[in-house]
Amino acid sequence: MCGQCFRFSLSESGSFSGVALGRRLTLKQEDDILSVEGISREVFEREYIPYFSLDMDYAAIKEQLSDDATMKRIVAHSPGIRVLRQPLFETLISFILSQNNNIKRIAGLVERLCICFGEKKNDFFDFPTPRSLAVLSPEHLGEVRCGFRDKYVVDAAQKWMAGRIDGDIIRHAPLYEARQELMKIHGVGPKVADCTLLFGAARFDAFPEDVWIKRAMKELFPSGLPESAKPYAGIAQQYIFHYARQHLKRNQ
DNA sequence: GCCCAGGGAATCG
């Protein structure tokens, strides 16, 4: 619920339910016990431990971030946050839809995109494949109601299918080059590129700057992110983002 | 009606 993925929702009972990696699952944490419904233990351990980054030592990361006193306070405010490792294409399209938009509406756009163009599974629709979006024209996205972003979605899928987007560069090249690779796509600028790198390619040094982060940085870190936080800038960003939305909030 | 939302392209100086 912190705006890095858009297909999970929080139920009244306090459990999270949603679609990820082609399956629907429900998660509930009570004290230190995490219960999972909808998938087998084997599948959870093989695919969802990486997805939720449960294999990373967040205690150590939070300790390093807490080197700075302000950062320590922000981390302590929401200690459960983790940066997910989501599929690259889904992350790219989701954050193209995110531009000049709010989180609640982004979730609606993503859901309608899945309903219109994703494969129907039992009780849900999977995220559309690159192929299924690449054959479309922008007008075909009318029902999604994503406005001017329609042509960006199609361009991204077509460049992806044409092999014009190099996944190796995105995952392994220096951050500047990886960003440039994504910005070949019409409608992808620095912010969407950085979100794609951070949430869809596990580039934890990427630091997406949206309107919330800009506000928060001005108030909390006027002279920039602390040195001790820079190796995990993207993870720090996630704590700051959540803190900003709780404290400096204007809507929802 | 106005303002804003996990921005970016097009245009202009």
Place this chain on the structure above:
DNA sequence: CGATTCCATGGG
């Protein structure tokens, strides 16, 4: 270069 304007849509 930097600054401004427009872009669809929906909620507050």
